[in-house]
Amino acid sequence: MGNQPNIEALNTGEIPGVGRIQRSILSVTRAMNIVGSLLIFALVVLIGIDVGGRNLFGIPLSGVPEMVGLSIIVIVFLQAPQALQLGRMTRSDTVLNLLRDRAPKAARLVETLFDLMGVFVFGVIIYGTWPMLQKAWTRNEFVGAVGDFTAPVWPVRVAVVVGSALLMLNFLLHIVNRWKGARHDTV
Amino acid sequence: ADYSVTAAAGHPPVFRWVRMFPDSFGPAVNKHLAGQGDTLTIDGQFGGAIAGVGEELETVGAGLAEIGTCQSLFDPAKLAVQNVTYYTPFITDDTNTVAKVINDMHRDDPRMTAAYEENDVVYLGAPIIIDDYLLMTNFPVNSVADLEGRKIAAPGAALNWLSGTGAVGVSGNLTTYYNELKTGVYDGVIVFASAALPGKLYEVAPNITRAGMGAQYAGAICANKDWYDGLPEHVQAALKAGADEAMEWYLADLNAAVETSFAKMQEAGATVSVMPQDARKAWADGMDNAAKSWAEGLDGQGLPATALLGDYMNALRDAGAMPLRNWDQE
Amino acid sequence: MTPFDIGLIALIVMVLLVLAGLYIPVALMITSFGGVWAIKGNSALAVKLMALAANDAIANYFFGIVPLFVLMGFIVAETGMGQDAYSVANAAFRRIKGGLGVGTVAANAIFAAITGISIASAAVFTKIAVPEMIRHGYSPRFATGVVAGSSVLGMLIPPSLLLILFAILTEQSVGDMFVAGVIPGLLLATLFVVGILATAYLAPHRLGNISYAGGADEGFGTLLRQGLPIVALIVIVLGGIYTGFFTPVEAGAIGAIFALLFGALSGKLSWQKLIRILIDTGLVTASICLLIIAAQIYSRMLAFSGLPAGLAEFTSSADLGYWGLMLLYVGVLICMGMILDSSSILLIMVPIMMPVVTPMDINLIWFGIVTIVAVEIGLLTPPFGISVYVIKATLDDDSISLVDIFRGAFPFAVLMMVLVALLLFFPVLATGLL
Numbered sequence: 001m002g003n004q005p006n007i008e009a010l011n012t013g014e015i016p017g018v019g020r021i022q023r024s025i026l027s028v029t030r031a032m033n034i035v036g037s038l039l040i041f042a043l044v045v046l047i048g049i050d051v052g053g054r055n056l057f058g059i060p061l062s063g064v065p066e067m068v069g070l071s072i073i074v075i076v077f078l079q080a081p082q083a084l085q086l087g088r089m090t091r092s093d094t095v096l097n098l099l100r101d102r103a104p105k106a107a108r109l110v111e112t113l114f115d116l117m118g119v120f121v122f123g124v125i126i127y128g129t130w131p132m133l134q135k136a137w138t139r140n141e142f143v144g145a146v147g148d149f150t151a152p153v154w155p156v157r158v159a160v161v162v163g164s165a166l167l168m169l170n171f172l173l174h175i176v177n178r179w180k181g182a183r184h185d186t187v
Numbered sequence: 188a189d190y191s192v193t194a195a196a197g198h199p200p201v202f203r204w205v206r207m208f209p210d211s212f213g214p215a216v217n218k219h220l221a222g223q224g225d226t227l228t229i230d231g232q233f234g235g236a237i238a239g240v241g242e243e244l245e246t247v248g249a250g251l252a253e254i255g256t257c258q259s260l261f262d263p264a265k266l267a268v269q270n271v272t273y274y275t276p277f278i279t280d281d282t283n284t285v286a287k288v289i290n291d292m293h294r295d296d297p298r299m300t301a302a303y304e305e306n307d308v309v310y311l312g313a314p315i316i317i318d319d320y321l322l323m324t325n326f327p328v329n330s331v332a333d334l335e336g337r338k339i340a341a342p343g344a345a346l347n348w349l350s351g352t353g354a355v356g357v358s359g360n361l362t363t364y365y366n367e368l369k370t371g372v373y374d375g376v377i378v379f380a381s382a383a384l385p386g387k388l389y390e391v392a393p394n395i396t397r398a399g400m401g402a403q404y405a406g407a408i409c410a411n412k413d414w415y416d417g418l419p420e421h422v423q424a425a426l427k428a429g430a431d432e433a434m435e436w437y438l439a440d441l442n443a444a445v446e447t448s449f450a451k452m453q454e455a456g457a458t459v460s461v462m463p464q465d466a467r468k469a470w471a472d473g474m475d476n477a478a479k480s481w482a483e484g485l486d487g488q489g490l491p492a493t494a495l496l497g498d499y500m501n502a503l504r505d506a507g508a509m510p511l512r513n514w515d516q517e
Numbered sequence: 518m519t520p521f522d523i524g525l526i527a528l529i530v531m532v533l534l535v536l537a538g539l540y541i542p543v544a545l546m547i548t549s550f551g552g553v554w555a556i557k558g559n560s561a562l563a564v565k566l567m568a569l570a571a572n573d574a575i576a577n578y579f580f581g582i583v584p585l586f587v588l589m590g591f592i593v594a595e596t597g598m599g600q601d602a603y604s605v606a607n608a609a610f611r612r613i614k615g616g617l618g619v620g621t622v623a624a625n626a627i628f629a630a631i632t633g634i635s636i637a638s639a640a641v642f643t644k645i646a647v648p649e650m651i652r653h654g655y656s657p658r659f660a661t662g663v664v665a666g667s668s669v670l671g672m673l674i675p676p677s678l679l680l681i682l683f684a685i686l687t688e689q690s691v692g693d694m695f696v697a698g699v700i701p702g703l704l705l706a707t708l709f710v711v712g713i714l715a716t717a718y719l720a721p722h723r724l725g726n727i728s729y730a731g732g733a734d735e736g737f738g739t740l741l742r743q744g745l746p747i748v749a750l751i752v753i754v755l756g757g758i759y760t761g762f763f764t765p766v767e768a769g770a771i772g773a774i775f776a777l778l779f780g781a782l783s784g785k786l787s788w789q790k791l792i793r794i795l796i797d798t799g800l801v802t803a804s805i806c807l808l809i810i811a812a813q814i815y816s817r818m819l820a821f822s823g824l825p826a827g828l829a830e831f832t833s834s835a836d837l838g839y840w841g842l843m844l845l846y847v848g849v850l851i852c853m854g855m856i857l858d859s860s861s862i863l864l865i866m867v868p869i870m871m872p873v874v875t876p877m878d879i880n881l882i883w884f885g886i887v888t889i890v891a892v893e894i895g896l897l898t899p900p901f902g903i904s905v906y907v908i909k910a911t912l913d914d915d916s917i918s919l920v921d922i923f924r925g926a927f928p929f930a931v932l933m934m935v936l937v938a939l940l941l942f943f944p945v946l947a948t949g950l951l
């Protein structure tokens with residue numbers, strides 16, 4: 001965890017030079033995380049109502065499979081930035097840890113390169129999703145079947161763009177804090 | 188020249204509309220190209236290898252595959268008017284007629300193909316026709332009244348067919364029908380014979396009722412527009428001719444499969460009953476006119492849905508179909 | 518360079534990047550981007566592939582339920598229901614060396630009858646079992662290894678999404694596939710138990726430093742009170758599935774609702790705790806699903822390279838006779854399992870193998886079980902072992918590395934190979950109940 005930013009410290013502004021931008025990135029990241037969590041709870045309620053309604057009253061809730069299918073993307077992209085922030089994104093750091101011990105500077109360079117790769121791939125996803133978002137909005141794209149249930153697709157595309165943008169920002173924060181932290185260590 | 192293309196399908200090759208690529212479309216196109224010294228090589232990426240069910244249109248439109256199965260049933264937002272058959276049940280169980288009418292409309296009517304162009308694809312042909320939808324239930328059905336309070340699963344667009352029956356319509360899909368019928372989550376499903384046999388649904392829902400809900404159109408072979416537009420004319424012609432032959436192959440294979448399906452399901456102990464005409468009529472009469480609200484909804488988005496609904500119904504009536512309800516004339 | 522070569526290079530680069538410590542989703546996506554660009558000669562297509570997969574690949578009901586099963590497991594763990602269950606198990610198995618390991622396998626076998634996906638088993642038992650086993654002196658490596666290994670039971674004991682997929686691909690009866698999975702599933706659980714007991718008695722240090730006599734003899738009443746909630750939850754969920762009240766897909770949500778009720782009634786679940794559980798569920802879901810999206814992107818890139826199809830063609834055309842073919846087939850499945858997810862492997866291999874094995878007059882149900890066990894080994898093998906990744910994501914403990922978990926899971930992968938061998942020699946194990 002040594003190279004992950006200390007969230008408590010960031011929130012209280014204890015790391016010198018941590019500005020308003022960092023704090024706002026972190027609070028937006030946390031807010032998205034909470035929205036995603038509430039969405040999970042909403043899914044539980046939705047399926048509960050569907051199962052209960054179908055069996056007890058003969059009135060199923062229309063569109064539950066579609067809503068669950070759309071929601072999972074929203075959940076993933078809203079929560080992924082916080083997962084990254086808290087060091088919960090999957091990686092195998094055995095080799096990296098060895099490098100950190102033996103050649104801290106080289107390790108910092110490698111990790112910076114890795115963070116830049118993260119910035120790149122989520123940039124690519126935004127770049128490719130943007131036209132999909134426009135299309136979903138202007139053409140009223142939906143899932144489901146007319147007459148039964150339909151739900152618009154654009155909120156999912158928005159979540160992918162917002163989530164990816166936050167992921168990029170958090171990767172960049174890693175880089176900034178890593179070099180700042182390093183300067184701090186050597187002082 | 189050799190034209191190497193990638194074909195995308197979300198379904199695996201056990202499905203006839205996927206087998207159509209290696210078994211008919213590919214060889215047929217090559218036959219038509221043979222005279223000019225050209226060949227077509229198809230790299231089949233099926234079963235979701237590069238696109239899931241309902242993602243094919245986007246994938247072909249994006250150019251990741253040159254051809255694919257464009258599924259209007261699973262992509263109703265992009266291919267909206269194409270779903271006209273699912274809003275007009277109880278017209279005909281004749282797969283050939285539905286295939287011909289839909290294919291002709293796509294060939295002759297630019298209002299039908301506009302949706303493809305907007306998504307950067309071209310309609311090649313070989314409509315994916317679904318054989319007559321049936322009721323398969325774990326209880327016998329003699330009249331519509333028997334459906335009262337029963338949980339019946341159907342694909343989304345077909346849920347409208349249960350309106351007025353008193354049945355509890357549940358949105359379901361082929362992959363879980365067997366298991367859900369077995370445990371009793373559903374008492375029955377609306378499904379077609381050519382899928383019911385391989386899915387062994389007769390084991391868990393042995394009462395098969397032919398109510399004449401009708402044959403449907405679910406999709407077709409489409410091609411990436413930029414790629415297609417860049418082809419020499421004779422290659423374009425060969426692709427369309429190949430699609431025409433694939434359509435013949437598909438229908439012949441489907442119709443044979445429907446017959447064997449009924450025979451085999453009966454052999455396995457299922458009861459097949461034909462719902463009498465007056466009971467069918469009572470069912471159709473009790474339904475909401477979903478076609479009307481569907482078409483008006485699309486009209487509101489600037490699509491010529493009411494006009495196409497009328498054209499489709501007229502074409503079917505001209506072909507000799509006897510609709511139980513004239514959805515377009517109410 | 519042919520697309521095939523590019524596929525191979527992308528594979529090697531991905532493995533190297535993962536080993537070097539790049540985030541795994543990023544490693545999968547960046548090599549896919551480069552791979553598609555190189556194969557198609559067009560960067561715009563690589564962008565579109567990534568965007569389409571990110572937006573659509575997991576946008577369906579079956580992936581949508583991942584967070585619900587995770588949530589159920591977390592509530593069970595956080596409200597102490599899981600800990601109570603382990604106290605009961607510990608009391609019951611106290612005199613057996615490795616007893617809690619055995620208990621974890623048994624609990625997973627029961628949970629397998631509720632869930633259709635292994636991801637759910639892995640997430641749930643990481644939360645419930647791993648802390649308890651570590652608390653009782655087991656080594657983290659063994660504790661996570663047991664959970665990874667027994668999570669595969671989720672896909673073998675019905676209901677199972679993989680069994681359904683195979684039935685659809687080969688037009689077999691889902692019911693027959695489910696019945697055929699029962700004995701191999703129980704046999705695998707038995708193999709795991711035997712393996713754990715053998716280790717506990719022959720090389721106990723490998724399990725950690727277990728305190729056998731831990732805890733005083735609790736009264737029967739206490740044990741009953743502790744064990745009852747979890748038993749009730751299992752009965753409700755299992756009963757609901759098998760009476761048709763809800764589907765296995767819906768079971769996660771219903772299980773979560775009842776776990777919430779139990780938690781609230783026992784006063785062990787406050788609003789604050791619930792919110793913390795929800796947030797944790799979200800974080801685990803995000804890391805797992807981001808991995809699955811990235812794996813989908815990667816598998817689409819590989820599809821374009823023709824690498825998996827080439828491997829499948831090679832297997833199906835190899836003229837080796839029955840035993841040669843089966844061994845090659847199983848070997849290829851295990852190799853593919855290292856880098857691809859289970860359903861992709863089935864979708865690639867099965868349609869190509871069907872025309873080859875059908876004329877051999879073998880039982881296709883048996884063939885399916887062999888296939889699924891071999892494919893499931895891939896859940897435990899590096900570099901892409903989804904069960905191991907799920908455990909890592911759920912643990913949130915930096916002192917236990919991915920390598921530790923892969924090592925802990927390895928003996929269980931070996932036992933799965935033993936099961937494959939048994940199935941090859943005694944097909945009746947799969948077909949006996951049919």
Ligand code: NA
Binds near residue numbers: 628673676
């Ligand atoms: Na299971």
Ligand code: NA
Binds near residue numbers: 856894899
């Ligand atoms: Na693996």
